[in-house]
Amino acid sequence: MKLLCSVIALAAASANDPNDFMKRKSKLLHWHPSVGQVLKEQDNYVVTEDDVADWQACGDNAVCTNGRGWNFECACAEGYLDFDPSSYRKFGACVYDSCADTTCQDNASCSVSADGAASCACDDDYYYESVEQFDADGNSTGFADTCYFDACAEDPCADNTDCANDAGSAVCSCSAGFFDYAGDASNCVPDACGSSDDCSADATCTVELPDVNGTAQWSCDCDDGFYGDGVTCYVDSCSEDPCQADSTCANDMNDYSCTCNAGFYLGADVNGTDFCWTDVCDSANPCSADAACANQADGSQECSCNDGFKGDGYECTNIAGERAANILARAAEFEATAAADLVNDTRAAGRVQKALNAFNNDIFFVSEWTQGCYNNGDLQADAAEAADLESSEELLGWDSDDLCAFADDLQTAAKRFARSFACVSSFGYNAEKNMAFNTKRVHKQLKRQNKKLKNFGKKIDAALDC
Numbered sequence: 001m002k003l004l005c006s007v008i009a010l011a012a013a014s015a016n017d018p019n020d021f022m023k024r025k026s027k028l029l030h031w032h033p034s035v036g037q038v039l040k041e042q043d044n045y046v047v048t049e050d051d052v053a054d055w056q057a058c059g060d061n062a063v064c065t066n067g068r069g070w071n072f073e074c075a076c077a078e079g080y081l082d083f084d085p086s087s088y089r090k091f092g093a094c095v096y097d098s099c100a101d102t103t104c105q106d107n108a109s110c111s112v113s114a115d116g117a118a119s120c121a122c123d124d125d126y127y128y129e130s131v132e133q134f135d136a137d138g139n140s141t142g143f144a145d146t147c148y149f150d151a152c153a154e155d156p157c158a159d160n161t162d163c164a165n166d167a168g169s170a171v172c173s174c175s176a177g178f179f180d181y182a183g184d185a186s187n188c189v190p191d192a193c194g195s196s197d198d199c200s201a202d203a204t205c206t207v208e209l210p211d212v213n214g215t216a217q218w219s220c221d222c223d224d225g226f227y228g229d230g231v232t233c234y235v236d237s238c239s240e241d242p243c244q245a246d247s248t249c250a251n252d253m254n255d256y257s258c259t260c261n262a263g264f265y266l267g268a269d270v271n272g273t274d275f276c277w278t279d280v281c282d283s284a285n286p287c288s289a290d291a292a293c294a295n296q297a298d299g300s301q302e303c304s305c306n307d308g309f310k311g312d313g314y315e316c317t318n319i320a321g322e323r324a325a326n327i328l329a330r331a332a333e334f335e336a337t338a339a340a341d342l343v344n345d346t347r348a349a350g351r352v353q354k355a356l357n358a359f360n361n362d363i364f365f366v367s368e369w370t371q372g373c374y375n376n377g378d379l380q381a382d383a384a385e386a387a388d389l390e391s392s393e394e395l396l397g398w399d400s401d402d403l404c405a406f407a408d409d410l411q412t413a414a415k416r417f418a419r420s421f422a423c424v425s426s427f428g429y430n431a432e433k434n435m436a437f438n439t440k441r442v443h444k445q446l447k448r449q450n451k452k453l454k455n456f457g458k459k460i461d462a463a464l465d466c
């Protein structure tokens, strides 16, 4: 480095001191005293080695060269740095460049301070970090001062993030108030969870992607032990398995209900506690096929004969069938009596027999079909008639000595029987008949048979001259 030194006016204050004299002269003039030189102006002072070092125009470690006229120039010697170019060379502004003896770490540069000390500093775009080092075994080998590239300077992070350098790599993290949606700071969305979310106190808020307009979104999920839409959460009572065995629990707000599983019904155990009993009526019905089975609260079953049947529920008799059997039995009785009475009147006996055959056939026919109705659960009985018939009492106390009266009773019983039962809609006595007859035809047939039964009385009357 070259500098033009300005000329300083000579001061006369200490004109008699050879030191001052030489200082002033060396400053003013391009004058280099040499060892042993005699200064006549200073009483023949002999210049010493120290003087030469002390009085040189430029400072230590500087090289002086002539300038124009009175001027001279000083430059730091090679290997020295000029720390104070404006100051006078004499006073030691040239400092040894100790960086020559210094090796800085990668991406760092060395600099020398005014006191000659070398120091290393990271280059632009690099920053200093002391990072713990590890050997192949994973043992720490101490800390290394390293100049790492300032990766954050390249703004590598997504929007709404903070960048932090870590050993030369940029580490991005969502800024305060933003939520790391993707988990890698690539999508930091407004954190809508917090004081303004509307989640239940028993729910967990989750930040969702903003909508198309960038409005923050969130969702609420009820915590374990709760259920609901997240805004309102109810106690999940069912999670504690509060129901009796063989039942299913259903929450109802903060309450719950238990419903017996399929194949079970709700009753109570001996202590009156809700209990799901096996639906025996369904799985192992002990009742008659013609009876209704009803499960009881204590787990037992009650059987009751269907309409048109009577019995204890385990055995049920078809009322129509029994009724027909009773009438036929009395008809047989009538037949025997008539045969005995008419033993000497073969013609009358023949007419009675014929009428009886038709009667029996008609009774049997009606009976057969009406039982079919019963079996189908589809028989309509005149309530009063059916109740009477059920008792069978009307069949008792007939006058079997008087054939005309006997025939009247039979006729009455047959009429009541015939009009007491009627199939109402479908007919299902058996598959074959079901296919062969439709309901309408059966009704028609029953009507015809009933009419024929009415004729029985007339025929008997005619035969017996009643």
Ligand SMILES: *[C@@H]1O[C@H](CO)[C@@H](O)[C@H](O)[C@H]1NC(C)=O
Pocket (backbone or CB within 6 Å): 106, 107
């Ligand atoms: C930083 O140091 C490394 C390792 O010596 C070197 O490869 C890289 O070029 C340096 N970077 C710059 C910008 O000089």
Ligand SMILES: *[C@@H]1O[C@H](CO)[C@@H](O)[C@H](O)[C@H]1NC(C)=O
Pocket (backbone or CB within 6 Å): 137, 138, 139
């Ligand atoms: C380094 O680690 C290995 C295995 O973890 C261990 O056995 C060894 O003693 C450690 N060496 C030192 C010097 O701590």
Ligand SMILES: *[C@@H]1O[C@H](CO)[C@@H](O)[C@H](O)[C@H]1NC(C)=O
Pocket (backbone or CB within 6 Å): 211, 212, 213
């Ligand atoms: C977005 O903004 C437009 C215009 O204000 C509005 O019509 C639309 O409903 C907004 N969409 C949503 C999802 O909020």
Ligand SMILES: *[C@@H]1O[C@H](CO)[C@@H](O)[C@H](O)[C@H]1NC(C)=O
Pocket (backbone or CB within 6 Å): 269, 270, 271
């Ligand atoms: C009924 O209560 C008694 C007395 O608390 C108890 O010992 C018994 O186990 C209970 N029975 C049932 C079926 O819960």
Ligand SMILES: *[C@@H]1O[C@H](CO)[C@@H](O)[C@H](O)[C@H]1NC(C)=O
Pocket (backbone or CB within 6 Å): 340, 341, 342, 343, 344
């Ligand atoms: C039938 O005739 C015989 C002989 O004539 C007679 O003895 C009998 O009593 C008659 N029977 C009846 C029931 O009239």
